[in-house]
Amino acid sequence: MDERPAQCTICYEMELALRPGKSWLGQTPTTMGQICGWLSAMSHWKRLKEQMPAEDYNVRLEEKARGILEEVTRGTNHFGKDSPIHADVRFKRTREGNLFVGAGNVLRALKESAQVWEDNIAKSRWLKTRLWTTPGKIVIFRKDEEDPRIFLPIKIPDGRIELHVPPEPPGPENMFRGKPATIKSAECVHYPAFLRFYLWTMPDVGEDDLVLWWQIAGEQGLVGYRQRQQGQFTVTNFRRASAATVEHLVMREMMKETTLR
DSSP states (O other): OTTSOTTOOEEEEEEEEEOTTOEEEOOEEOSHHHHHHHHHTSHHHHHHHHHSOHHHHHHHHHHHHHHHHHHHHTTSTTTTSOOSSTTEEEOEEOTTOOEEEEHHHHHHHHHHHHHHHHTOTHHHHHHHTTEEEESSEEEEEEEOSSOTTOEEEOOSOSEEEEEEEOOBOSOGGGTTOOBOOEEEEEEEEESSOEEEEEEEEOTTSOHHHHHHHHHHHHHHOSSSOGGGTOSOEEEEEEEEOOHHHHHHHHHHHHHHHHHHO
16 A cells, blocks of 8 residues: 555445457466566666666565565476476466466556547656555456356466567667567467456546547556557446445455554
């Protein structure tokens, strides 16, 4: 809760439905070396590297990578170990083994849509302190065939998709080393599938704007490899949460904070 904007008092119930013929693809590598490289390319870790002694930075990076490796290999015979599959890319999994999408992916899609619509690169930064979701690990569901009111978490992906990643020319983002073309084997979840969560915003984020941004985000897609027209979704529920729901969610967050202390 510390890093979340405490001023976010408006809460919406959200449901995103994957479109027919589309898939959500896993995007997390499954070896320690690949995860460390993946993390170290992120701006947050680049800043930490500048601020911390090299030894402390490496320890912290490896701890984070180890936690991610355990999430992506959970439910396999190689829990917490490098994957034996070449160029393996997966979804992360909760402790119960449910496939999930990190809240950061969802919020990033929304912020990118706002930035595109307003043609304002600062819009994404402005929204960073005005949006968050609960839960942070957004589990992927399917509806029960006998009772569509029941949502069942997906524990096993539908298969894999071979992804051909083009070469990357030398530049500051790869320390001027360049990258050759690669082939990845990514886990995938096909239609039908759903994400359900609560979106919290500050009062100065307009509801009409959110509706528009979600429409754009649905066209752009969610979770990696969107240039292949994958991950497109439709917003099937967007409404203000009831007062009772908000009270319950706030109490749950307060209990989390107490437990962490």
